[in-house]
Amino acid sequence: MKESTMKIRVAVAEDNKFLAESIKEKLELFSEDIEYKFRGANGKELLELLDKDHTVDTILMDIEMPEMDGIKAASIISNRYPQIKIIMLTVFDDEQRIFDAIQAGAMGYLLKDEPPQKILESIIMIMDGGAPMSPSIAAKSLQLLKNPARAEQKTEADFDLSKREIEVLEQISHGLDYKEISENLFISPSTVRKHIENIYKKLQVNNKMRAVKKAVKHKLI
C-alpha cells in the first residue's frame, strides 16, 4: 500500500484541547514515521478541514464530541474518503457504541489511555490492513460476533409481559404445543392456554407465529 519511505499522515478529531495536544505530542515522538496534519475540535470541523485537504491516511477520532460526534463523522468520512482508515478513541468500552463505530466504518478501536508506543503500533497496524483494538474491546467484539442479536437497536416497545408469559412464549417459539408446554412448566394445559390468550392480547396478535415474530422483533425472547 504505502512505501516505507513515506510518512503516515495522521489527522485527529478531539474536542478536549489538552487531550488533543497530548495526542499531538505523542505522535510527534515518532516524527520519522508520522506526519501530523491537523486536528478538528469536532466532527464538523474535521470534515471542513478534510474538504480542503484530504491527503490523510489515518484519523484518530474521539467518539464524544459536540456538534457532530465521532460515529457520525466516521460514517461520512468512510463514505466520502474510503481510503482513509479511522481509529476510534474512547474512554469506555461500551458495547453499543463499539458496534455503531464499526458500522460507521471505523477500522480500529482504542481506549484513550494507551501509551504512545501503542498508538504508533496501531497506526502502522491499520495501514497494514490490520485492525488495532484494545484487548477489552476485542473481547466485546467477540461477544457481539457470538451473539449478533444484541448487535442491533432495541426497538424498546414495552409490552409488559410477565415472567411466566415470557417463558411460555419461548416454548411456543420452539414449536411446542400446549400439552408439551404444560409438561415443561409443570402447569395445566388450561393455564398455558390462558397465558397464551393473555400474551396475544398484550402483543395484539392472534396466533403463535405472529406472537413469536413480534416477540423476536422487540427482543422479548
Add this chain to the structure above:
Amino acid sequence: MKESTMKIRVAVAEDNKFLAESIKEKLELFSEDIEYKFRGANGKELLELLDKDHTVDTILMDIEMPEMDGIKAASIISNRYPQIKIIMLTVFDDEQRIFDAIQAGAMGYLLKDEPPQKILESIIMIMDGGAPMSPSIAAKSLQLLKNPARAEQKTEADFDLSKREIEVLEQISHGLDYKEISENLFISPSTVRKHIENIYKKLQVNNKMRAVKKAVKHKLI
C-alpha cells in the same frame, strides 16, 4: 481471578510434533509465569487428558488436527470446562473458521508464527479477560461484525423445496392461515394444505413454527 503468585497452567493441542515442541519451548522461556501441563496430538487426545486432569487455565489449540479438529474440541471444552480459556492457533485467517471458532467458544485467535513474547502476552491478556488476536484476524472479525449476513450460512443442507413451497413457507412465516395464503397465491386452501404437508415431510417437522424455524436456520426463506 488469579493471584499473580500463581503460574498460568497451559495445555496445548497440536498434531505436528515439531510445532508442538516449539510451542512448548517458547512457553518454557517464561517458566516463572507459565506452567506447561501437557499436550494432546488432536482434539480427542486432549479431551482424554483433560478428563484425567482439568486443572488448566488456558489451552493453545490448533485448528487443523486429525481425529477431532480444534473447533469441535473447543466447542466441547467450553461447554464442559467453561472456566478454561481457549486460544486458537492457525496459519490462515479464514473468515468462516474464525467465526466457527468464536461460536465454539474460543476467546482468542492467533496466527501460528507469532513470536514467543507475543504468545505470553496473549496468555496473560486472556487470563485478564481480554481477547488476544492477531491484527489481521481482528480485521476479519470486524468485517464479520459489520456484515453478519455471511457469518452463518454454513448449514447448507439441501431440503430441495420447490419454488412454490418456498412461497407458501414465506406466507406461513408471516402468520397467515391456510385461507389467507390461498387467497394470496390464487390457489385453493386444499392446495395450500397439501404444500404444507409436503414441506413438513421435506423438512422433517410437524407444525408451522418448526417449519419456519428450520427454514430460517437453513436460510430457505
Add this chain to the structure above:
DNA sequence: CTTAATATTAGGCATATGCCCTATTGAAAT
C-alpha cells in the same frame, strides 16, 4: 414420447388452536 416431478384440488378425521366464559389463590400495591 414417456416418465418423473411439481402443482393442483378434494374429502375425512382426530387433534390443536383461538377465543369466549367463570373462578380461586397468593402476592403486591394503595
Add this chain to the structure above:
DNA sequence: ATTTCAATAGGGCATATGCCTAATATTAAG
C-alpha cells in the same frame, strides 16, 4: 383493609391444523 393483578384451573365452541388417501393437470427431463 381493599384493590389489583399474576398465576393457576377449567368448560365450551367454532375454526384451524396435521395427516391420511386419491385424483388430475402441468411441466421438466430423459
